[in-house]
Amino acid sequence: MVIAVLVATALYAALPNMLHPVAHWAIVVACLCLVIPTIVINPVRFTNETTAARALSIAQALILFVANQVSVVMLVIALVHPDPASGPRLLLSAAQVWLTNVIVIALLLWEMDRGGPFRRWTNPRSAVPAADLRFSQDEDRDTDAEVRKASAFSSADWRPQFFDYLYSSLSNSMAFSASDSMPLSLRAKALFGLEALSGFVILALVIARAVSLLG
Helix, strand or coil, X not given: CHHHHHHHHHHHHHCCCCCCHHHHHHHHHHHHHHHHHHHHHCCCCCCCCCHHHHHHHHHHHHHHHHHHHHHHHHHHHHHHCCCHHHHHHHHHHHHHHHHHHHHHHXXXXXXXXXXXXXXXXXXXXXXXCCCCEECHHHHCCCCCHHHHHHHCHHHHCXXXXXXXXXXXXXXXXXXXXXXXXXXXXXXXHHHHHHHHHHHHHHHHHHHHHHHHHHC
């Protein structure tokens, strides 16, 4: 998760300054500073959580989410009214914004599903809040015994890791619909819908821009 935050922050930092430079770099510095408490509290494994640490983790994900959504809007404006000399830079920026969006949505899902990572990993399944996502491992009860024993949440005590949320976010952004895991809660559906919409808009405008460059 920390690596994902650092990668998303680096991608955002590498974007052209679509906002005022002070605001752009303030967001980068804030995200980097918010990583420090997470590492201090859990230097190796996620074994401790405090109210302040959870609030900081959620704040970090939300800051990156809002900043990247603003970048999506600014990118759309730039793609609709492009500078003829800025074609390659805009296409690279679109790839950065799209990839950052995949990581940020995964971070938000990681923080909100079943009460957050600490509650998912330290409590039995019956004691965690209602799921926001339904993974394929949740539906393995009627499959072959070998598969059920190896992967099912109920029989093998399977818990989703960060990569599970990253893969769900990636597949949703590429397919423009939930394919790996199904959103159950309203907030999960809102995140999946917004990600699919922004990914579709970016792809459509990038293709249009690429065609115009080739022409």
